[in-house]
């Protein structure tokens with residue numbers, strides 16, 4: 073008996089859409105969702121009470137996400153969001169910097185890693201949204217992994233960066249051959265390009281002119297493949 077195919081819905085088409093990105097489709101999807109997250113926040117969420125409660129409880133965003141917030145150059149939004157956090161810090165006296173922190177509370181200075189009762193402090197709301205979008209991507213991909221349309225569309229994409237490939241494959245009970253082959257092929261092409269760059273470069277570190285433009289810039293693809301797309 074033929075196995076019942078999962079019905080395609082809007083999430084499937086968004087997934088397929090992510091394969092047309094110039095880099096890792098997973099990175100592209102999450103970055104897109106986070107861009108929308110900040111746009112929505114700045115457009116209507118700065119005064120949203122539920123959001124503000126969550127934001128204040130977490131002591132604001134982590135360092136990475138406050139950087140992203142800052143990139144929108146919306147000074148008033150930053151001021152409104154951080155005023156209560158700053159006031160709390162002022163009333164408590166100068167906060168002691170916490171030095172290098174983990175994912176939770178990277179914003180260090182004002183973010184407490186634990187509440188006064190010793191419970192763990194709330195996580196950065198943007199990290200939470202990011203984790204939810206990652207989970208959603210993995211869920212839809214694993215749900216449709218046997219779909220031919222998905223496999224074909226993936227074949228036209230640059231493929232997952234290595235961290236995302238590992239995350240996806242860790243969620244699959246069995247990794248389909250087309251996915252494994254595509255990743256192996258991408259990695260070996262990259263390795264060949266790296267070999268050529270080293271081989272044809274002179275000792276001053278300059279790439280030889282007979283190297284293709286693509287090979288001269290292979291190191292950029294190497295970083296993106298191993299670490300994911302720059303944010």
Ligand SMILES: [Zn+2]
Nearest residue numbers: 096099233236
């Ligand atoms: Zn990625």
Ligand SMILES: [Zn+2]
Nearest residue numbers: 134137196199
């Ligand atoms: Zn964060």
